[in-house]
Amino acid sequence: MTLETIELQTRETPRFSIVVLHGLGADGNDFVPVCQALDLRAVMARGGLRFVLPSAPEIPVTINNGMRMRAWYDIRHGDLSQREDADGLRVSQALIEDLIAREEREHGIPPERVVLMGFSQGCAMTLMTGLRYPKRLAGLVGLSGYLPLLGTTEAERGAANVATPIFLAHGSGDGVVVPARAQASLAELRRLGHDVEWHEYPMAHEVSMEEIQDLQAWLVKTLTAAAGAPGAPDAPTAD
Template identity: 60%
Template sequence: MSNPPIEIETGPNPTATVLLMHGLGADGNDFVPIANELDLSSVGPVRFVFPNAPVIPVTINGGYRMPAWYDILGADLAKREDEAGLRRSQETLEVLIANEKARGIPASRIVIAGFSQGCAMAFMTGLRHPERLAGIVGLSGYLPLADLTAAERHPANQQTPIFQAHGQRDGVVVIARAIQGRDTLKALGYDLEWHEYPMEHSVCMEEIADLNRFLVRVLG
């Protein structure tokens, strides 16, 4: 990562962690305001960890260097995926999960979440993690390396609840792409909670309220 993660704790001695990844071109500060809208007081002190993606050339943007979890090779997100970049960032996120465990937060009290590219990384990492996580959250993104998910997923997270949400008017990651991932995960037997909202590639207050309820449920 280019910079260390941003961390916010809602109280001393956190008993749970929400690891939340930003989207392409953003940084760890991007979702701090969203976290501040959440009320998780009923589950005890929570540590929010907002990692910063590395700054790399992004092919679809003419090779311009920007924060990205992996390269975007073309408009068709499924046909040409940066598998090496996805796996490198997966390793980075596994280190952050291990760090939370070293600080006393068990995997079963960790939620991995993300928006857009961060959503792809939440799915990429959470479905393959070798210990049961509290939850996986995917916002306005898609399932990466979808054809490899069945073979690479870890049984430890087969029963982990998944929250997936998307904007009906999203022109960056079209909702059909998200629905494909949703249907793939449901066909594999995952407990997936789906939400869609009349918005573009963004976040809305109704979504935050639904996410709040999900987090209280999986961390309660």
């Protein structure tokens, strides 16, 4: 299976990719406005940038009475730590890994210049995939989500992304992914030694302008580091 994608590109030959994974019931269009709101001109000065926004497959979702909708995995229980859909998570992990590999194969953008980012279920898939990916990624962004299969992460994570920077953000009033679940994920990631920048905002299960501004600053810092040492020459790009 190949995921349907929306692709936004600033130059003909980009150097960086940000792969953005939507939440339950949404699709690749969901985060186009957020991508457009990010001011990443400082990154673009070092080379073009691609946003890749895939749409998850349509599957029955137990918690929604078996209704088919776009979802990265099934939600079987309101308590997200109970009866996790491990098989579904691993199927989507493979699809996302293929998407990352396709960026290098078709666009010449290696994993170390790819940021994987997601909201809610997309956040879960970002952490699930990013920590297990066999090659170094530029960074991981998790918004309003959690770390799935928390108990097996330590055993299953790979060495390549132990030092990869992680941006996590959550709303203090989130009633979908309760803050305690996000805090438990943060605690486990820090226990395992991951470099996590944590932000909490007075909001529900959503994205705020303050969050976008903080994310923007983190992306500029992270992708500039991925480009190489300050002053290093960039690859030629075409407008």
